[in-house]
Amino acid sequence: MANLISKTALILSTETTLSRSVMNELRNAGADAAILNVSEASEATWDRELLNSSSTQTGINVIINMCIPETGGAVGIVQLTDFRNILKNSYVRTWLALKYGIRALRASGGGCFINITSVAGRHGSSAAAARCAASHGIELMTKSAALECAAKQDNVRVNALLVGDIIIGDHEAYAPGHVSPKDVATAVTHLASDAALYITGLIMPVDNGGGLSS
Amino acid sequence: MNATVNQAGNVASLEGKIALITGATSTFGIGRISARAMAMAGAYIFVTSRDPAKGADVVTEITADGGNASFLRLDVTVEEEWAEAMELVRQKFGKLDILVNNAGNTNSTPIDEMPIETVWYMVHLNIEGAFLGQTYAWPLLKKSGGVILDINSGAGQSGAPGGTAYRSSKGGLLGLSRAAAVDGRRHGIRVISVHPGLTWTSGMERVRGRTQYDQDVLNVPLGRGAESADVAAALVYLASDDAQHITGIEYNIDGGSSAR
Numbered sequence: 001m002a003n004l005i006s007k008t009a010l011i012l013s014t015e016t017t018l019s020r021s022v023m024n025e026l027r028n029a030g031a032d033a034a035i036l037n038v039s040e041a042s043e044a045t046w047d048r049e050l051l052n053s054s055s056t057q058t059g060i061n062v063i064i065n066m067c068i069p070e071t072g073g074a075v076g077i078v079q080l081t082d083f084r085n086i087l088k089n090s091y092v093r094t095w096l097a098l099k100y101g102i103r104a105l106r107a108s109g110g111g112c113f114i115n116i117t118s119v120a121g122r123h124g125s126s127a128a129a130a131r132c133a134a135s136h137g138i139e140l141m142t143k144s145a146a147l148e149c150a151a152k153q154d155n156v157r158v159n160a161l162l163v164g165d166i167i168i169g170d171h172e173a174y175a176p177g178h179v180s181p182k183d184v185a186t187a188v189t190h191l192a193s194d195a196a197l198y199i200t201g202l203i204m205p206v207d208n209g210g211g212l213s214s
Numbered sequence: 215m216n217a218t219v220n221q222a223g224n225v226a227s228l229e230g231k232i233a234l235i236t237g238a239t240s241t242f243g244i245g246r247i248s249a250r251a252m253a254m255a256g257a258y259i260f261v262t263s264r265d266p267a268k269g270a271d272v273v274t275e276i277t278a279d280g281g282n283a284s285f286l287r288l289d290v291t292v293e294e295e296w297a298e299a300m301e302l303v304r305q306k307f308g309k310l311d312i313l314v315n316n317a318g319n320t321n322s323t324p325i326d327e328m329p330i331e332t333v334w335y336m337v338h339l340n341i342e343g344a345f346l347g348q349t350y351a352w353p354l355l356k357k358s359g360g361v362i363l364d365i366n367s368g369a370g371q372s373g374a375p376g377g378t379a380y381r382s383s384k385g386g387l388l389g390l391s392r393a394a395a396v397d398g399r400r401h402g403i404r405v406i407s408v409h410p411g412l413t414w415t416s417g418m419e420r421v422r423g424r425t426q427y428d429q430d431v432l433n434v435p436l437g438r439g440a441e442s443a444d445v446a447a448a449l450v451y452l453a454s455d456d457a458q459h460i461t462g463i464e465y466n467i468d469g470g471s472s473a474r
Contacts, residue, residue: 041330042330043329043330074397075345075348075349075352075390075393075394075397075398076348076349076352076353076356076397076401078349080293080342080345080346080349083342083345084337084342087337087341087342087386091337091382091386092330092333092334092337095325095330095333095378095379095382096330098325098378099325099326099328099378102325102326103326120389120393121385121386121388121389121392121393123392124389124391124392124393124394124395124396124462125392125393125396126393126396126397127397128393129345129390129393129394129397131393132389132390132392132393133341133345133386133387133389133390133393134386134389135389136385136386136388136389136390136392137341137382137383137385137386137387137389138382138385139385140370140372140373140377140381140382140384140385140386141373141377141378141381141382141385142373143372143373143377143381144373144374144375144376144377144378144381144382145325145373145378146373147373147374147375147377148324148325148375148376148377148378151375201373
């Protein structure tokens with residue numbers, strides 16, 4: 001079990017089974033973890049919300065950004081308004097989370113930022129135009145942000161998990177491409193810990209080998 | 215101008231095909247040179263951009279080459295203009311065989327100095343522009359079993375400092391191209407993501423300049439940058455029936471850069 005004792009973690013998400021599972025796993029590893037839902041897309045809001053979160057605690061060491069986009073439907077069918085809205089809620093929102101999240105992590109001397117997005121953009125997926133665009137965009141955004149931080153030697157690491165279909169409930173076995181919230185939470189906890197201090201810019205599929213079969 | 219030659223030793227033909235190319239009027243950009251190359255291969259070209267004066271120049275060039283083309287004013291970020299453009303194509307020919315989503319722009323501002331507006335601009339132009347093209351061309355491409363060539367970049371396959379808006383938008387475009395390739399299978403629509411490496415274009419001249427560019431190309435395994443004609447030759451081949459079994463791939467035209 002990874003050790004996150006004395007680390008403060010912020011999970012940028014609405015309350016979901018996945019975000020609660022990640023929070024519980026981080027707490028089990030010793031972190032002080034909380035879920036924060038930033039609902040507005042303005043820079044001022046993000047700046048204020050993350051500043052407030054840092055100042056009320058001893059600083060932030062770990063930020064987990066939930067950004068699994070909705071599918072959006074098939075090319076030729078999905079409308080621009082829906083497509084754009086999904087990009088706004090995942091891709092653009094992730095950029096804001098990165099900009100102000102990195103700022104907060106720098107203020108506390110460094111830390112780890114983890115995007116949790118979809119594996120769909122890796123190989124393409126049917127009837128998922130917006131999900132594929134947004135998630136693969138987030139992959140490149142993650143890498144660029146990681147390299148920007150590395151060049152500044154600011155001790156901020158930026159990584160991403162690409163998750164398959166999240167299956168809620170008890171299962172003895174999972175099909176390729178299916179993962180449990182616990183699988184994701186365990187990977188998050190590892191990347192957030194000091195066991196992963198040399199790891200940045202990593203795009204890590206957590207999809208039970210789903211990508212191998214496509 | 216380079217020609218593309220198939221296995222039988224013949225130049226790949228686009229005879230009888232109808233093509234629409236966005237961002238096709240930059241002085242020595244990939245779109246403009248590709249428009250001329252595709253016209254020389256026999257396709258009818260809808261040259262599109264926001265600049266009618268330059269558009270007229272490109273049509274004149276193509277006509278002088280012995281090809282056929284007309285200009286359509288099209289800002290790829292405006293949905294209504296896509297609808298009108300495709301309606302014109304439908305009225306004139308009733309089909310479209312080739313869509314080249316070429317219009318795009320670049321940016322390299324560090325994340326902590328960049329405003330959100332820049333991120334949206336890149337989304338609108340580099341992702342939504344291609345999305346709208348795919349969407350509005352889809353019914354016409356279904357009829358002809360056509361092909362979409364999404365012009366991406368080596369920058370859409372790797373991160374770099376200053377890339378959180380531009381490189382991520384090209385990454386988003388790559389994800390979209392893959393989604394469209396999957397959705398296109400049952401309609402016979404091919405979708406190919408094209409990744410030019412360092413290419414000497416009007417945009418490159420503006421953004422990097424010749425001195426920096428000449429320095430950059432020293433790192434290319436083949437020891438030189440690409441010309442727009444290198445990219446145009448690839449597009450003629452990919453759009454032709456010689457490539458009818460090719461879809462869903464990333465086609466790199468980068469002198470070996472991505473092989474490392």
